[in-house]
Amino acid sequence: MAFTTEGSADQPSVPAATQPSWIRPVSEGTEQATPNDYDSFAEAYSAENETSLLNAYYERPAMLNLAGDVAGRRILDAGCGSGPLSAALRDRGAVMTGFDSSAKLLELARRRLGDGADLHLADLTDPLPFPDAAFDDVVASLVLHYLEDWTAPLAELRRVLRPGGRLLVSVNHPFVDFLDAARSGGSYFGIRETREEWTLGGHTALMRFYGRPLHAMADAFTGAGFHITGIDEPSPAPEARELYPDVFADRPSGTFVCFLFFALQAG
Secondary structure (H helix, E strand, O other): OOEEOOOOOOOOOOOOEEOOOOEEOOOOOOOOOOOOOHHHHHHHHHHHHHHOHHHHHHHHHHHHHHHOOOOOOEEEEEOOOOOHHHHHHHHOOOEEEEEEOOHHHHHHHHHHHOOOOEEEEOOOOOOOOOOOOOEEEEEEEOOHHHOOOOHHHHHHHHHHEEEEEEEEEEEEOHHHHHHHHHOOOOOOOOOEEEEEEEEEOOEEEEEEEEEOOHHHHHHHHHHOOEEEEEEEOOOOOOOHHHHOOOOOOOOOOOOOEOEEEEEEEEO
């Protein structure tokens, strides 16, 4: 989850990367742990997600902007976590359904959204418990980069969308992934596994992601029956500069590269 600083006339080629202090290279004691076990630190992760620069003031505002007017739309939040995006979309009039593979995060989502919230324990790598054409939109916020193979998950998301429905996606930016891979001799082309150690709330977890080049993302989307209607590399929310002055001290424009956003339409 690194993001890049701006280049300059003297150093235009490879921007340096930085990342939150709680993300570190994998240590010997963590490498055998179960990867992406959000149940083990759900409360701490949810608290961090609530106010962090990358989630609260960058990724989530960008997804809401991509979604636009959602009043009355049936929206599936794929990998909803503790429900911050679902809550924001519901506040804008959407009819929300969510699922996640973490039971602990779903408990937090239900606490946030209420006992009547339509929430399901499900994994995007398995068939989803929804009928065909059930939703107008699907939002997949920072989800797909956990998956090595996008073929079956995208086919399921296409199945549950009505014809002409939208899939809105945010993923780790392939250029940032490549910079991380290049430091260890990795290539931009092909699928690259990355492991990180996250320490939040006194708990350390092993996280595993899969980076891929832009063309592989586009091929996966179109191969699943989607048309790409938009790609975005947005700026953070305006208030981010005031809240995180140290981060923006070497970013005069107030921008950085971290995630990539897609708007897709089901064919």
